[in-house]
Amino acid sequence: MGVLKMKLVIPxxxxxxxxxxxxxxxxxxxxxxxIDTETEEIDFVENTAAKKSSGAGVGAAQxxxxxxxxxxxxxxxxxxxxxxxxAAGIEVLDLNEQKLIKEVYSDYKAGKLAEAExxxxxxx
Amino acid sequence: xxxxISLSILSGKGGTGKTxxxxxxxxxxxxVQLLDADVEEPNDYLFISPEIESKETESVMxxxxxxxxxxxxxxxxxxxxxxxxxxxxxxxxxxxxxEVCHSCGGCKIVCPEDAITEKEKELxxxxxxxxxxxxxxxxxxxxxxxxxxxxxxxxxxxIDRDKKVIIDSxxxxxxxxxxxxxxxxxxxxxxxxxxxxxxxxxxxxxxLNEIEQPFAVVINRAEADSDYLIEDYCQEEGxxxxxxxxxxxxxxxxxxxxxPFVDKLEGWDEKLQQLYQEIREEALKQ
Numbered sequence: 001m002g003v004l005k006m007k008l009v010i011p012x013x014x015x016x017x018x019x020x021x022x023x024x025x026x027x028x029x030x031x032x033x034x035i036d037t038e039t040e041e042i043d044f045v046e047n048t049a050a051k052k053s054s055g056a057g058v059g060a061a062q063x064x065x066x067x068x069x070x071x072x073x074x075x076x077x078x079x080x081x082x083x084x085x086x087a088a089g090i091e092v093l094d095l096n097e098q099k100l101i102k103e104v105y106s107d108y109k110a111g112k113l114a115e116a117e118x119x120x121x122x123x124x
Numbered sequence: 125x126x127x128x129i130s131l132s133i134l135s136g137k138g139g140t141g142k143t144x145x146x147x148x149x150x151x152x153x154x155x156v157q158l159l160d161a162d163v164e165e166p167n168d169y170l171f172i173s174p175e176i177e178s179k180e181t182e183s184v185m186x187x188x189x190x191x192x193x194x195x196x197x198x199x200x201x202x203x204x205x206x207x208x209x210x211x212x213x214x215x216x217x218x219x220x221x222x223e224v225c226h227s228c229g230g231c232k233i234v235c236p237e238d239a240i241t242e243k244e245k246e247l248x249x250x251x252x253x254x255x256x257x258x259x260x261x262x263x264x265x266x267x268x269x270x271x272x273x274x275x276x277x278x279x280x281x282x283i284d285r286d287k288k289v290i291i292d293s294x295x296x297x298x299x300x301x302x303x304x305x306x307x308x309x310x311x312x313x314x315x316x317x318x319x320x321x322x323x324x325x326x327x328x329x330x331x332l333n334e335i336e337q338p339f340a341v342v343i344n345r346a347e348a349d350s351d352y353l354i355e356d357y358c359q360e361e362g363x364x365x366x367x368x369x370x371x372x373x374x375x376x377x378x379x380x381x382x383x384p385f386v387d388k389l390e391g392w393d394e395k396l397q398q399l400y401q402e403i404r405e406e407a408l409k410q
Contacts, residue, residue, distance in 0.1 A: 055209025055224045062203070062212045080221050088214035 005038040015044040018102035026074035027056030057081030082118035130289035132305040136324025141344030146292035148386040152396035161304040163263040173253040187242040195239035202231035248275035272300035309407040311339040317350040345371040
């Protein structure tokens with residue numbers, strides 16, 4: 001029996017591999033790691049929204065949706081990013097102690113990631 | 125009639141003493157207009173007009189796009205156009221994030237299907253109270269709104285140049301602050317003698333120099349053994365310190381009761397009138 005094919009997204013500090021560190025911000029993450037849960041292939045997509053003066057969370061959500069994400073993880077989601085992601089039917093999960101992408105991935109597989117809630121947004 | 129000037133009062137960080145100075149200066153002068161442009165948390169009214177919510181109110185409106193889903197073909201032109209990410213395309217539906225929209229109207233122009241119209245939304249309010257010697261206006265940003273600048277723009281249309289104009293600006297160095305001080309003749313920067321006070325003072329001064337705005341510094345909560353923090357810096361940079369408001373329990377107590385200290389403490393009326401005259405002379409020289 002195969003694993004259900006999903007695209008899992010993790011904010012990353014750089015383009016790298018499973019050992020790369022998780023970025024502590026969703027909207028302002030430098031890259032997003034897209035992991036195919038069936039093949040365990042990992043792709044990095046640059047977050048072009050990070051440099052925008054406002055609405056980085058919305059832009060990052062758009063990028064995730066355009067790249068057909070099924071699940072997005074982050075330490076924290078602002079209200080606009082949360083609304084945009086859920087409107088796209090994307091599942092949103094919270095991170096807490098994980099430092100490296102591989103830790104997020106193994107916690108995801110073990111079902112340890114909890115459903116996220118929208119928190120306060122950024123400052124302007 | 126003597127030519128009057130407009131003053132903006134500014135600080136790098138909140139809680140430094142902008143309100144204290146703005147309110148007491150306004151009350152010490154005659155023929156004055158006070159505009160509270162700290163629209164995210166206006167509080168001059170507590171000292172000037174505590175019942176302001178029952179007074180004259182004017183809405184500040186702005187335009188927000190509305191998408192007709194029947195006409196929309198999900199071409200994404202509007203989403204790609206929006207520099208502020210106020211629009212997103214999710215499952216072929218356009219989502220509008222009203223808080224970050226700058227009301228530029230561009231999405232409506234680029235839409236090839238004529239699917240976008242604009243609706244008016246209340247962004248904030250202006251409130252007004254007319255006291256015997258003081259014309260008081262306050263700008264107020266509605267809860268959940270993020271764009272303070274249009275409220276300050278509207279507030280500034282109320283400026284009466286026949287009066288001494290005092291604008292209590294939002295703290296910091298962002299767009300709302302710059303909007304509040306632009307076109308005023310002179311800026312007073314309020315600071316406190318602490319490392320935080322100095323740090324944020326430097327940021328504000330850098331911004332003021334950038335926009336070539338004339339200014340001077342007031343030290344609030346001044347104390348003999350810590351004022352050197354601000355004085356040394358100002359001396360090095362050739363910046364004038366035009367007033368010190370002492371660190372005093374009496375002033376703090378009056379503030380906490382909503383009483384302007386100029387009403388209770390001897391000599392401050394004259395001191396603040398003199399301050400205005402000094403700044404006026406300085407500003408008219410520019």
